[in-house]
Amino acid sequence: MPATLETPSLEFTQQVELHVDDDGRLTISPEIARRLGLMPGATVHAELNGRGLQVRQTIHRLSKVYIEPTTHCNLACRTCVRNVWDEPMGQMSDATYARVMAGIQAFPLPQKVFFGGFGEPLFHPGIIEMVRQAKARGAFVELITNGTLLDENRSRQLIAAGLDRLWVSLDGATPESYTDVRLGAALPTVIANVERFRSLRPTAMMPTPEIGIVFVAMERNYHDLPDVLRLARKLGASHFMVSNVLPHTPEMRREVLYAYAMSNDTFFPSPRQPELVMPKMDAARLADPALYEAICGNWNLNFVGTHSQLTSDRCPFIEAGATAIGWDGGVSPCLPLLHSNHNYLNGLDRHARRYIVGNINERDLPDLWQAPEYVAFRARVQAFDFAPCTICDGCVLSETNEEDCYGNGFPTCGGCLWAQGFVQCP
Numbered sequence: 001m002p003a004t005l006e007t008p009s010l011e012f013t014q015q016v017e018l019h020v021d022d023d024g025r026l027t028i029s030p031e032i033a034r035r036l037g038l039m040p041g042a043t044v045h046a047e048l049n050g051r052g053l054q055v056r057q058t059i060h061r062l063s064k065v066y067i068e069p070t071t072h073c074n075l076a077c078r079t080c081v082r083n084v085w086d087e088p089m090g091q092m093s094d095a096t097y098a099r100v101m102a103g104i105q106a107f108p109l110p111q112k113v114f115f116g117g118f119g120e121p122l123f124h125p126g127i128i129e130m131v132r133q134a135k136a137r138g139a140f141v142e143l144i145t146n147g148t149l150l151d152e153n154r155s156r157q158l159i160a161a162g163l164d165r166l167w168v169s170l171d172g173a174t175p176e177s178y179t180d181v182r183l184g185a186a187l188p189t190v191i192a193n194v195e196r197f198r199s200l201r202p203t204a205m206m207p208t209p210e211i212g213i214v215f216v217a218m219e220r221n222y223h224d225l226p227d228v229l230r231l232a233r234k235l236g237a238s239h240f241m242v243s244n245v246l247p248h249t250p251e252m253r254r255e256v257l258y259a260y261a262m263s264n265d266t267f268f269p270s271p272r273q274p275e276l277v278m279p280k281m282d283a284a285r286l287a288d289p290a291l292y293e294a295i296c297g298n299w300n301l302n303f304v305g306t307h308s309q310l311t312s313d314r315c316p317f318i319e320a321g322a323t324a325i326g327w328d329g330g331v332s333p334c335l336p337l338l339h340s341n342h343n344y345l346n347g348l349d350r351h352a353r354r355y356i357v358g359n360i361n362e363r364d365l366p367d368l369w370q371a372p373e374y375v376a377f378r379a380r381v382q383a384f385d386f387a388p389c390t391i392c393d394g395c396v397l398s399e400t401n402e403e404d405c406y407g408n409g410f411p412t413c414g415g416c417l418w419a420q421g422f423v424q425c426p
Helices: 030-036 094-105 127-136 152-161 175-181 187-200 222-234 250-255 259-263 283-287 289-295 365-369 372-383
Strands: 003-006 046-049 052-055 064-067 112-115 140-145 165-169 210-217 239-244 275-278 300-303 322-325 330-332 341-345 348-352
Touching (some): 094 127, 165 187, 210 222
Parallel strands (some): 140 165, 210 239
16 A cells, blocks of 8 residues: 655644534634635535544645646656557646636635646746746645756755755666666666755755655565665655556556455455554554554554544545646646546556546636536545446456446546555645
8 A cells, every 4th residue: 555754844733723613513713714715605525423523625725736837757667658549749838837827716715736747847948937936826836757867957946936845766676677667767877866966955954845755665676665665765865755656558457566465355354344543652563563463454444543444445635635737728627637548457458438527728827717517526436336347356347437326427536545544745
């Protein structure tokens, strides 16, 4: 299962106070309501369990915008969706980006703008100006890169433009294992580029831009994870994210590390199974066989009150109030639906058709975000009443996202590995 390791940064958990009025109604402050995107008369989803009440962000607040500057890239990685594409390649025009910025300006802050998608952002000749404009609008700005084009000039320009966080993809700890995944790249060059980027940042207690490392785990490289973690520390990374691979080619089917987790109740336990609550303990004990047996022993597992199954049937994009905008201006609810592609689910070839709500060049972003079709889709995904395709043995309906056996129409999300916590994006 994917994991995210973070040290303190601009993102943190905040304690808030809720009040009960004289009529027994639960109220929150206007500031918290604004941050949650709650308007008068709005409905918000909440979960009441043994740990209390968890309020989820409303589907009406736009909090994060993924922007795909380009689908071009200087590498040919084994894991890339571009290996199975038949779509035209391109890069975002100045006019399209201006429409994106104008749309973002219409929404309340704070917001995140993330430059990434299915290409290398630094391959876009105008990426520095794009970062600068996004930052000028008050957004928290992130960018992901393979690191090969992060020369000294680009590093200085990104820092000066106000970039808040730089994510770097590192899928190996040795030149051999790294190049085995990211064909055409050289690990020593990437490490040197990130080290220089780190050294160029202004001196501060918590220097910015922050550095994050993304590792895509698979059969051929998972043994490198401890060394990549150590390398991340050396590079000054304050964030480390591990994701599983989504196989797009027959070759990559053999690389998945979650076949057992998808077919076994260990990670999708029944409420009738016994609950195991683990306390804080020395990190070295986490490798103890006793804990391994507990994790794999069909328990409902909790770590100090945090339930391990919260990633099941939860779309990380809808929960984060995110939208994705492709290089051509197409607006999609998430990165997985931004482009059509083939992938493999439970070993079966699956075609996922792209879902575009509209185009930013034809309609304003606020208009698209509030479109009845888009609002209804976000509500449907938050409820997540889809067929459980990821843990099913598979049928003809699971081979596409057109419909499922629960009667849901396009696009169906029961086969999405992001919603089950297997695959994740920054």
